[in-house]
Amino acid sequence: MATVAEVKEIFAKKGLRVKFPVQDDFLVKNIDIVERHTYPGGGIHFLLRIAFIDNKGREVSELFPCDGRIERKKPLITVSEEIPKPLTMAPLPMRGKVAFENAQEALEYIGKAITHLITDRGYQGIQQGECDLYFEKGSRGFFINLAPRCDDAGLGRTKELIRLRGKHGSGHDYALVVPAFQDSLGVTLLFQENWFREHGEPLAGHRMGVYGVNNSDPNLIFPFTIYPRERDLARYFMYTGPQWSILRNKYVSTRKRGTTERDGNSV
Amino acid sequence: MSKGKFTSKEFLSQFSACPQLAYDFSNEQVLEEVKRFLEYVGYEMAEPNAWNELAVKPDFYARRKESGTTHHIAGIVKRDMNEAASGFAPLDRMKDLLGEKVDYVIALPPVNERYLIDFMCEDNYKWFKKIQKERYMIWLCNPDEKSVWAAFGAPRDKLFNEYFKFRGGIEMLFNMPYRSESKEIQREVLGE
Numbered sequence: 001m002a003t004v005a006e007v008k009e010i011f012a013k014k015g016l017r018v019k020f021p022v023q024d025d026f027l028v029k030n031i032d033i034v035e036r037h038t039y040p041g042g043g044i045h046f047l048l049r050i051a052f053i054d055n056k057g058r059e060v061s062e063l064f065p066c067d068g069r070i071e072r073k074k075p076l077i078t079v080s081e082e083i084p085k086p087l088t089m090a091p092l093p094m095r096g097k098v099a100f101e102n103a104q105e106a107l108e109y110i111g112k113a114i115t116h117l118i119t120d121r122g123y124q125g126i127q128q129g130e131c132d133l134y135f136e137k138g139s140r141g142f143f144i145n146l147a148p149r150c151d152d153a154g155l156g157r158t159k160e161l162i163r164l165r166g167k168h169g170s171g172h173d174y175a176l177v178v179p180a181f182q183d184s185l186g187v188t189l190l191f192q193e194n195w196f197r198e199h200g201e202p203l204a205g206h207r208m209g210v211y212g213v214n215n216s217d218p219n220l221i222f223p224f225t226i227y228p229r230e231r232d233l234a235r236y237f238m239y240t241g242p243q244w245s246i247l248r249n250k251y252v253s254t255r256k257r258g259t260t261e262r263d264g265n266s267v
Numbered sequence: 268m269s270k271g272k273f274t275s276k277e278f279l280s281q282f283s284a285c286p287q288l289a290y291d292f293s294n295e296q297v298l299e300e301v302k303r304f305l306e307y308v309g310y311e312m313a314e315p316n317a318w319n320e321l322a323v324k325p326d327f328y329a330r331r332k333e334s335g336t337t338h339h340i341a342g343i344v345k346r347d348m349n350e351a352a353s354g355f356a357p358l359d360r361m362k363d364l365l366g367e368k369v370d371y372v373i374a375l376p377p378v379n380e381r382y383l384i385d386f387m388c389e390d391n392y393k394w395f396k397k398i399q400k401e402r403y404m405i406w407l408c409n410p411d412e413k414s415v416w417a418a419f420g421a422p423r424d425k426l427f428n429e430y431f432k433f434r435g436g437i438e439m440l441f442n443m444p445y446r447s448e449s450k451e452i453q454r455e456v457l458g459e
Contacts (some may be wrong), residue, residue: 162413166307170429202412260324 099184100216103148113218141172180212301411338424342372
């Protein structure tokens with residue numbers, strides 16, 4: 001049976017300094033962590049249930065609130081709070097409107113936008129033939145299909161990617177890129193959101209990213225399902241993700257006032 | 268609308284009438300989905316070396332070679348939780364012959380979680396303890412969605428983790444299965 005002093009030593013070896021309010025020579029029979037809170041600065045709070053044998057030989061079990069510090073090798077930083085690195089390439093010019101004349105225009109636009117983002121993060125575009133766009137960074141590939149609308153055809157494009165995932169493995173990223181707003185192409189926001197409600201979860205289950213390019217700003221791309229595995233890109237999407245709801249609400253409120261996307265106004 | 272006071276007991280009692288299967292899939296459909304899933308992960312359907320010696324044959328057996336190691340998986344398909352209990356004896360017999368290095372699975376169509384939990388809680392968590400001890404897995408396969416959820420247990424081959432739709436999660440629903448107080452709470456709340 002260990003003494004309180006020995007238990008302290010074991011905790012210290014783990015990088016955890018906890019003050020025990022018990023005499024050092026008491027024998028410890030059992031320790032349970034009833035509650036634990038860690039704080040960003042390294043502080044830690046425990047509620048310990050310690051069963052020990054006191055100086056009269058009785059077994060006593062008591063609850064002790066303990067505060068201490070834990071030394072971590074790396075500071076815990078939430079990636080989403082970190083501002084992503086600025087673009088190393090010159091940003092793409094704004095479009096100034098959200099409407100597309102046709103699907104071809106939308107495809108060209110989202111293709112340029114995603115290529116710009118991914119090459120900016122150190123990927124190299126490679127002609128591969130199995131998907132619309134393929135990029136590589138080291139041993140990691142990024143398979144991308146483009147779709148103008150979130151509809152059955154768009155779903156078909158994700159199925160192609162799922163097939164590719166079965167062929168090339170889970171070590172790569174797979175994504176479908178769509179315009180963020182598709183009203184001008186015949187798919188309402190309501191329909192689009194229903195599409196995500198129905199297919200978003202299964203697509204995320206297959207680790208298929210679906211990313212929406214802002215119709216007026218090609219430098220802003222939103223994640224709709226999962227983040228890519230590549231850290232820099234994941235950080236970018238963690239940063240842009242929360243902006244989607246703001247833009248969406250702005251778009252909806254603009255629509256309410258009677259100026260629809262078809263009018264071509266920028267959101 | 269009921270005039271009585273709304274209670275959690277009343278609320279939970281509404282769940283008891285739910286059907287056992289969330290979707291109606293045949294064993295063949297589930298088996299096809301499991302095979303597709305294994306191939307998707309990178310496994311090849313095969314026969315174990317000791318195939319002829321096996322008194323009980325698995326419904327599926329597959330292997331995947333990876334730099335120096337070969338991962339094996341064997342399993343059987345069952346229709347629902349009523350049948351699932353009869354799946355453990357064949358797995359035990361397979362395990363006796365094929366050994367510890369193989370992952371063993373009982374594949375089911377999507378079963379309502381309540382029945383899964385009830386099954387695990389039966390006879391003082393008999394099946395739950397068995398699954399934990401033997402490192403068996405229970406998979407819920409949805410052929411429509413082409414997805415597999417590892418409801419209980421985890422495979423030795425970590426590559427699976429990249430392909431499961433979900434992993435685990437059920438354990439949380441009947442928190443702390445070995446604690447007597449949780450059983451008492453369950454009894455009290457569900458009126459069992």
